[in-house]
Amino acid sequence: MSSEEKRIRVLIAKPGLDGHDRGAKVVARALRDAGMEVIYTGLRQTPEMIAEAALEEDVDVVGLSILSGAHMTLLPRTVELLRRMGMDDVLVVAGGIIPDEDVPALQAAGISRVFGPGTPTEEIIAYIREAVSARRPS
Amino acid sequence: MTGTPSSPLSALAERVLRGERRALAQAISCLEAGEAAGRELLALLYPHGGRAHTIGVTGAPGTGKSTLVSALARGYRRRGLTVGIVAVDPSSPFTGGALLGDRVRMRDLSGDPGVFIRSMATRGALGGLARTAGDVVLALDAAGYERIFVETVGAGQDEVEVATLAHTVVIVEAPGLGDEVQVLKAGLLETGHILVVNKADRDGAEQTVAALQAMLDLTGGAHGVVDHHGVRMSVGEAPADDSVGDGWRPPVLATIATEGRGVEEVLDAIEAHRAHAASAAGRDRHFAEAQLARALDEALRRLLAEHLDPAAYEEAVQAVLSRSADPYTAAARLVDLLRPGNDR
Ligand SMILES: Nc1nc2c(ncn2[C@@H]2O[C@H](COP(=O)(O)OP(=O)(O)OP(=O)(O)O)[C@@H](O)[C@H]2O)c(=O)[nH]1
Numbered sequence: 441m442s443s444e445e446k447r448i449r450v451l452i453a454k455p456g457l458d459g460h461d462r463g464a465k466v467v468a469r470a471l472r473d474a475g476m477e478v479i480y481t482g483l484r485q486t487p488e489m490i491a492e493a494a495l496e497e498d499v500d501v502v503g504l505s506i507l508s509g510a511h512m513t514l515l516p517r518t519v520e521l522l523r524r525m526g527m528d529d530v531l532v533v534a535g536g537i538i539p540d541e542d543v544p545a546l547q548a549a550g551i552s553r554v555f556g557p558g559t560p561t562e563e564i565i566a567y568i569r570e571a572v573s574a575r576r577p578s
Numbered sequence: 579m580t581g582t583p584s585s586p587l588s589a590l591a592e593r594v595l596r597g598e599r600r601a602l603a604q605a606i607s608c609l610e611a612g613e614a615a616g617r618e619l620l621a622l623l624y625p626h627g628g629r630a631h632t633i634g635v636t637g638a639p640g641t642g643k644s645t646l647v648s649a650l651a652r653g654y655r656r657r658g659l660t661v662g663i664v665a666v667d668p669s670s671p672f673t674g675g676a677l678l679g680d681r682v683r684m685r686d687l688s689g690d691p692g693v694f695i696r697s698m699a700t701r702g703a704l705g706g707l708a709r710t711a712g713d714v715v716l717a718l719d720a721a722g723y724e725r726i727f728v729e730t731v732g733a734g735q736d737e738v739e740v741a742t743l744a745h746t747v748v749i750v751e752a753p754g755l756g757d758e759v760q761v762l763k764a765g766l767l768e769t770g771h772i773l774v775v776n777k778a779d780r781d782g783a784e785q786t787v788a789a790l791q792a793m794l795d796l797t798g799g800a801h802g803v804v805d806h807h808g809v810r811m812s813v814g815e816a817p818a819d820d821s822v823g824d825g826w827r828p829p830v831l832a833t834i835a836t837e838g839r840g841v842e843e844v845l846d847a848i849e850a851h852r853a854h855a856a857s858a859a860g861r862d863r864h865f866a867e868a869q870l871a872r873a874l875d876e877a878l879r880r881l882l883a884e885h886l887d888p889a890a891y892e893e894a895v896q897a898v899l900s901r902s903a904d905p906y907t908a909a910a911r912l913v914d915l916l917r918p919g920n921d922r
Pocket residue numbers: 638639640641642643644645646680683731776777778779780833834835836837
């Protein structure tokens with residue numbers, strides 16, 4: 441039953457004050473359909489809430505979806521909290537509306553990958569699978 | 579790999595017992611995987627459990643279980659008690675994936691170190707929901723959480739299984755769903771200790787309360803002691819009090835979970851049932867037996883998986899396929915091979 445043990449757990453969260461979560465839900469469902477366990481926490485999450493949920497749920501991946509423009513503060517802050525809580529190996533990815541010029545700074549802050557609007561969900565799934573298996577001790 | 583004081587697992591167990599949240603989260607993952615390490619960890623935690631009161635909350639999809647659990651948890655926090663929550667949702671039987679959304683309704687609890695929430699997929703788990711959820715409950719119990727909620731969707735077998743791991747079972751209904759009928763069908767009335775009609779701000783709440791009261795009157799209101807649901811074998815003699823009612827009449831309470839209305843009454847009812855059940859002789863024995871039966875069940879499956887000769891198994895499949903043996907006879911032959919001294 442080692443396939444059960446290896447099941448990928450993902451937290452999908454929406455930091456900030458975005459008014460809707462359609463995109464996040466589409467991704468959440470796609471990851472579920474790809475066989476992952478997806479914990480969905482809904483709108484208006486603070487970095488503290490997200491880090492706490494990631495800790496309690498012992499996830500492999502935190503996916504942050506953000507449209508509001510506050511990504512340069514909220515995303516690095518979330519990563520910082522995760523690391524401070526000892527979640528050093530959790531993979532953090534982001535999606536939503538994030539200008540290209542901000543991506544290098546976010547990556548430097550610990551966001552492994554930024555997916556732009558309209559990224560095919562297959563691409564997200566493939567990236568997560570690969571990155572998680574590279575991080576797991578085999 | 580044994581539980582010597584220096585092993586990583588006993589270090590993990592010690593951190594759980596000290597109340598470290600990250601360690602607890604990792605321990606739960608280890609238990610959920612259901613492998614040898616999980617069993618070893620369980621053995622280390624088990625002596626420290628047995629203090630928490632476990633509350634199963636079940637009912638049809640969307641009746642407001644998560645919202646209610648969140649409100650009840652806040653109520654317990656006001657009363658100075660710490661709270662663990664296990665929110666269970668089904669896995670897809672096809673992909674094994676799951677979308678666990680109960681936390682959406684529990685955001686009010688975030689930031690409180692006296693609350694620990696864990697979402698869980700059923701994973702079509704070996705030994706069923708009760709085994710894995712029971713292990714998670716044990717970890718929360720050992721970590722010192724005083725009241726533990728287990729939320730399950732009452733859509734099949736799970737809500738009945740929850741009765742083997744919850745001391746108090748709360749059934750959540752909502753008005754106008756025709757749920758009265760569902761309750762009867764699933765035999766939920768026999769497993770529920772407290773019946774809640776949530777969404778009492780909606781039309782038809784009084785009728786639903788009245789309908790549930792009427793049904794309780796029909797059954798005489800005497801409530802059975804938690805049965806050995808999910809236990810597939812019966813060994814030795816059942817305790818004498820097995821079949822008699824325990825004299826608990828389930829209260830029917832109306833709530834508006836979104837506004838916190840009726841929540842104190844539900845908490846009082848849970849605590850009243852806790853006091854009532856704690857005095858019922860044989861209750862702890864029931865739980866011990868249910869736990870043992872689940873563990874036995876799993877151990878036997880494992881034994882089978884480890885020792886079943888693949889060639890003999892294939893032979894049995896072919897025999898059933900060609901109808902030269904019926905499935906029961908073929909299975910009995912396979913089991914015979916496992917008996918000591920039968921190396922065929
Ligand atoms: N009007 C009203 N709506 C409520 C009440 N309690 C919960 N709700 C709403 O009902 C919907 C479902 O609530 P949940 O708490 O997610 O219900 P649930 O039973 O946990 O749902 P599942 O876990 O999906 O089965 C949400 O939109 C809640 O806001 C209530 O007392 N009154």
